[in-house]
Amino acid sequence: MRQIVVIFFSILLANCLIAQESKEDERLKVGVVLSGGGAKGMAHIGVLKVIEDAGVTVDYIGGTSMGAIVAALYASGYSASQLDSIFGDIDFNVLIQDDIPRSAKTFYEKEDSERYALTLPFDKFKVSTPQAFSGGQNVYNELVRLLYHVKDVQDFENLPIPFLCIATNAESGEAVLLNSGYLPKVVAASSALPSLFEPTNINGTVLIDGGVVNNYPIDEVKAMGADVIIGSDVQLELSAKEELSSALEILEQINNYRTASDMKEKSLKTDIYIKPEIADFSLIDFQSYPEIFESGISAAKMQLEDLKKLSRFQNVSKGDVRTASPNDTLIINRLVIVDSIKNYSRGYIKGKLRFDLGKKITFERLQQGINNLSATGNFKTIHYELAHNGLGEDLILRLLETPNRTFLRLAAHYDELYKSAALLNITRKNLLMRDDVSSLDIILGDNVRYNFQYYIDRGSYWSFGFNSRFNDFEREIDFALINTNFEVPPGLTLSNINLGVNDFTNQIYVQTVLREEFAFNLGAEHKFLKYSTRTIGVQDEDNPTPGLRVENGRTIFEKSSFYSAFAQLKLDTYNDRYFPSKGVYFNGQMNFYAFSSDYNDNFKQFAVAKARIGTAFPLLGNLSLNLETEGGFKLGTSQVTSFDFALGGFGNDLINNFVPFFGYDFLALPGNSYVKAYGKLDFEFARKNHFLFSANFANVEDDLFRTGEWFTKPDFSGYGIGYGLESFLGPVQVLYSWSPEGKTSNFFFSVGYWF
Numbered sequence: 001m002r003q004i005v006v007i008f009f010s011i012l013l014a015n016c017l018i019a020q021e022s023k024e025d026e027r028l029k030v031g032v033v034l035s036g037g038g039a040k041g042m043a044h045i046g047v048l049k050v051i052e053d054a055g056v057t058v059d060y061i062g063g064t065s066m067g068a069i070v071a072a073l074y075a076s077g078y079s080a081s082q083l084d085s086i087f088g089d090i091d092f093n094v095l096i097q098d099d100i101p102r103s104a105k106t107f108y109e110k111e112d113s114e115r116y117a118l119t120l121p122f123d124k125f126k127v128s129t130p131q132a133f134s135g136g137q138n139v140y141n142e143l144v145r146l147l148y149h150v151k152d153v154q155d156f157e158n159l160p161i162p163f164l165c166i167a168t169n170a171e172s173g174e175a176v177l178l179n180s181g182y183l184p185k186v187v188a189a190s191s192a193l194p195s196l197f198e199p200t201n202i203n204g205t206v207l208i209d210g211g212v213v214n215n216y217p218i219d220e221v222k223a224m225g226a227d228v229i230i231g232s233d234v235q236l237e238l239s240a241k242e243e244l245s246s247a248l249e250i251l252e253q254i255n256n257y258r259t260a261s262d263m264k265e266k267s268l269k270t271d272i273y274i275k276p277e278i279a280d281f282s283l284i285d286f287q288s289y290p291e292i293f294e295s296g297i298s299a300a301k302m303q304l305e306d307l308k309k310l311s312r313f314q315n316v317s318k319g320d321v322r323t324a325s326p327n328d329t330l331i332i333n334r335l336v337i338v339d340s341i342k343n344y345s346r347g348y349i350k351g352k353l354r355f356d357l358g359k360k361i362t363f364e365r366l367q368q369g370i371n372n373l374s375a376t377g378n379f380k381t382i383h384y385e386l387a388h389n390g391l392g393e394d395l396i397l398r399l400l401e402t403p404n405r406t407f408l409r410l411a412a413h414y415d416e417l418y419k420s421a422a423l424l425n426i427t428r429k430n431l432l433m434r435d436d437v438s439s440l441d442i443i444l445g446d447n448v449r450y451n452f453q454y455y456i457d458r459g460s461y462w463s464f465g466f467n468s469r470f471n472d473f474e475r476e477i478d479f480a481l482i483n484t485n486f487e488v489p490p491g492l493t494l495s496n497i498n499l500g501v502n503d504f505t506n507q508i509y510v511q512t513v514l515r516e517e518f519a520f521n522l523g524a525e526h527k528f529l530k531y532s533t534r535t536i537g538v539q540d541e542d543n544p545t546p547g548l549r550v551e552n553g554r555t556i557f558e559k560s561s562f563y564s565a566f567a568q569l570k571l572d573t574y575n576d577r578y579f580p581s582k583g584v585y586f587n588g589q590m591n592f593y594a595f596s597s598d599y600n601d602n603f604k605q606f607a608v609a610k611a612r613i614g615t616a617f618p619l620l621g622n623l624s625l626n627l628e629t630e631g632g633f634k635l636g637t638s639q640v641t642s643f644d645f646a647l648g649g650f651g652n653d654l655i656n657n658f659v660p661f662f663g664y665d666f667l668a669l670p671g672n673s674y675v676k677a678y679g680k681l682d683f684e685f686a687r688k689n690h691f692l693f694s695a696n697f698a699n700v701e702d703d704l705f706r707t708g709e710w711f712t713k714p715d716f717s718g719y720g721i722g723y724g725l726e727s728f729l730g731p732v733q734v735l736y737s738w739s740p741e742g743k744t745s746n747f748f749f750s751v752g753y754w755f
Contacts, residue, residue, distance in 0.1 A: 028314045031060040031226025033218045033270070034067030036211035037234035038193065038283030039292065041066025042087055043276040046296025047232040049080035054307035056230070057314055060162050062221040064210040067232075068165035068190035069143070072183060075163035076150045077324030084293060086146065086326075092286030093687070095138045096196075102575055103583075104371035106457055107519050108437070114577045115441075115755050116425060117411045117729045121404035135381040136188060136197040137374050141367045143184035144386065148327045148363070151386050155180050160324075162224055165190040166210030166217045170199050175213040177220060178202075182385045193283070198381055201400075218266050228310060231270035232296070234278050235263060272306050274299050330366070333358040333392035339399050343430050344378060349397070351459040352376065358392065366395075378402055378429070405429040412729055413752035415651060417666055418473050421445035423755055441755065447473045451755070455511075463511045465523075471503040471655050477667045482533070486557040486600075486641065499667070500554065502530040503655055507566075521568040525591065529642050531558040558642045560599040564591040578652070578731040579682055579690055579724060580616035581624035587612045596640070606636030608643050608657065614678075622684040632657065633673035633705050644672045647700055647716070650735060650748035653755060662696050663718020663739030665746055673704035677714075682724075690724035692735065717741060720748075729753070 032051070034044045044067060051058065063071035073083055093099070102110060144151075156163045156179045164179040167189040178186045181202065189200035189207035199206045210217075218229055267273050276299040281288055300307070335357060337346060353369035355361050370382055378401060385396040409425035427439045436456045443449040449472060455465035476496050509523025532554040549556045568589040574580035588611035596603040610632030618624045632645055645657045649666030658667060659676065676698040683691040697714035704710045722735030730753030738745035 028310075029059040029225055029227045030056060030310065030314065031062070031221040031224060031229050032058050032071070033216055033221050033229060033231040034061070034063035034071050035216045035231075035233045035235050036063070036065025036067050036191075036209065037215075037236075037278070038066055039092075039286045039288065040234040040276075040278040040281050040283070041070060042286075042289050042292045043234050043278055043296030043299070044070040044232045045080055045083045045087060046293045046298075047274050047276070047300040048074060048296075049084065050297060050300035050304060051230060051307060052080050054304060055311035056307055057311075058161055058230075060221055060224040060226050062164040062166075062217045062224070063190075064166045064215050064217060065191045065193065067215075067234075068187050068210070071165065072143075072163055072187045073146060075156070075159045075161040076147055076183070077160045078146075079324075082324070087289055087293070090142070090286075092289075095142065096284070096286065098135050098137050098374075100137075100371050100375045101368070102577075103573055104368055105375045106459075106513075107570065107572065108453075108455060108457055109375050110572065110577070112409075112427075112439075114730070115411060115753050116409040116423070117753065119407050119409045122406045122408040122426070123404050135374070136192065137370070137381050139191075139197070140184060140188050140381065140383060141370060143187055144384070145363045145367070146326050147183050147187075148330070148386065149324055150183060152388050153183065156183070159183075164217065164220055164224065166214045166220070167192075167200075167202075167207040168210055168212040168214075170206040170208045173213065175210065176205070176207060177217075185383050185385070188383065196284075200381075200383065214262075216263060216266050218269055222269075228271045229269065230272045230274070230307075230310075231267070232274045232276070232300075233263065233267065233270075234276055236279060272303050272310065274303055276300075327363065329360050329362050330386070331358065331360050331392035332366070332386075332395045334389060334394045336394050336396045337399060338396060341399055341401055343401060343405075343434050345434065348435055348458070349373065349399070351461075354459075373399075411753055411755060413750075413755060415750040415754070416748055417475065417649060417651060417654070418449075419446035421447070421449075421755070443755065447471075460513045465507075465509050465511060467505070467507040467509075469503075469505050471505075472501065474498060474500045475666055477665070482557065486531070497535045498533050500530075500532045500534070501655075502528075502532075504528040509566075517571050517573065519568075519570045521566070521570075523566055525564045525566055526561060527564070528561045529558055530556070531642065532556050556599075558599060560603070560640075560642070561597040562593050562642075563595040564593040566591040574616060578733075579684075579726065580626050581618055581682065581684075582616050584616075585612070585614040585628070593638075593640075593643070600640075602639035604636060604638035604640075606634060606638040606640065606643075608632065608634050610645075610657070624682045624684075626678075626680040626682065628678045629676065630659070630678075631673075631675040631710070641672070644670055645674045645700060646670045647674060647676070647698055649746075650720075650733075650737070650750065651754060661698060661716070661718055662694055662720040662735075662737040663746075664716070664742060664744060669698070669700045669716060671700040671704065672702045673710070674698055674700035675704065675710045676700075688726035690726075692720070692722050692724050692733075694720040694735075694737075715741075722748075727751075 061071045061075050105113060150159060153159055164177060165186060167176045167178055169176050178190060185200065185202060189202055190210045192200050192207065193209045199208045215235055216233060218231060222229060276295040278292060278295055281292055335350060337349065352372040354372060355365050355369055370384065373379060373382055380400045380402055383398055387394045387396060405428060407427045409427060411423040414420045422444050424442045425439060427437065429437050431438045435458060439453045441451040449470055451469040453467050456463050477499050478496060482497055506526045507523050509521050511519055511521045513519055534554050536555055566589060571584065571586040574583035574585055590607060590609040592607045594605055612628060612630035614626065614628030616624060616626040643657055645659055646667040647659045647661035648664035648668035649660055651660050654660060661669065676696060678696040680692060680694040685691055696718050698716045699710055699712065699714055701709065718737055718739045720735045720737035722733060725732040729751060733750045735748045737748065
């Protein structure tokens, strides 16, 4: 091949000398072809870097899949060095997995994403699976940002370098040549790898990855007018059966059936054929970008002499300076919703975008708004367009509602309090009206529970909600907790006692979002509480110990309904609920208990107020610090102790006024008021693997704020050290905690999202 190239160049040079004069339209035109190959296609950037360094001017460029992405960016005006910087800074795990930032989710959506391990569409009693692992929303958002400077170029012949790419018609299996349209959407179609990314709809045609039928569009680039073709090929030969050890390798093999045989002929058509060594990398090894980039550099340097000869034959002055750069800001002054939507209003959509028309915003703000829409799950991948309208930009939204409005959700969990549990959830959207959501959790295991939610989320407008839940657990606790909080006959000398807690709570409320971050709730609550034990008074139910009330073999300490009004203000910008490394948190709530069925004949009206505030921030590299403080108190002279605070244990969803506290077991430190300070060092020593060190300090007793004891040296302290893993089931945490003054220690083990 190299000899053929040299002879070809010599003939062309002779023709140029005979002609004496060379016109621009007669000079040697170079086309570049970039193959698909997933993450391996990032080697093309290294190839382009060597092509530039050799002085070659690229006149046409085309590609497929990842080759289309790299080619489109290069055609828009980016240099290879700029592409190297862009790809080197991208977090591909976030980009590919469509990890929607937590900040883009409403409070409801945060709860859902941190409760369920698996969500499946459920329609007509049939469970279906998503079309792909990822909707590709984050990839599309990034393409829109990076290609914003050529957003109005509809004919790709008019790009700084004429460009084309290939997609596949998912219905007919035919190759589709794409050389016009909205560039980010076209590139997304060409790179929609089946099962990894959802298909793209362009003008009514469903398109998937072009690599299925034409992974190396050399003939199409030649037809653009190229005299010489430089090709970068990252495809592999068909694998032997011994090498097909994973689903991903089998998928790649299927994708290569047709294109691998085509490449034998296409490689011979390529004048300068560059084949990076990428056999050690898979389709999704995006984290190996530096090594893949270097493989492209190394392979292209093997052809450096031919590239330099080509540059000399081109006879082009070296004045090509590529200056494209991503835009940071834009002005959107018109919102255009192209497709008709049935279940969601324009106001709902505009409210989710959360930016004002006609004002300068950042691309980050635009992407946040799109993510807000995407986080609802009500729309498929949102392929929006930006178009200049003279004064600013049109944001053209092409919204396709998700056809499924019923979902089956699953989760599993284990912890030291609730023990093992499996969660089955049914969620239905638009059950009674537009914008509403109904959700029922059935929790089976050692302690059967349920949680029902119905709400209408209208953002900054007043929303409505109804909650109903039942909690049940038993725990061996210090007898002093019961003896202090309830009337127990004298003379009992027990160290520990079994405590059973039954909680049945119903709430009705209204909510509004303030300044896009704070959620403010007002509502009314009914709560039925039952505290009981099987430790004492159960030998003879007909003749129990005097002073004790026994039902079904259990001694009853509390069995009352309480009715209250409540107000709550909440802010949550933590980037992760369980392992936050940045953001702030605030949750303040007050309940006024006005009525009770008064089982113990000791009720007077009272109120309980509590608040928690915190922040998280990085210290150095992957080391972050989470600091929080919280407190609560009871107002009034009621003798009801069922709502007193009880500190101890480890957890994220402890009900009522049970508060986690390292160093002590669950419900070990009671009082009607408390203050607590907490700090956690989190070192993410490997992706999703955390080394944790925690410390907490507290004062807890009756009337703490009235006596001024809340501002004294802490009476209680505890420390914890352990390991955390972000798994597909949710967080896995193993923690050893101890208290120096109590000389106590505990192991806490938790698997899965808390619910």
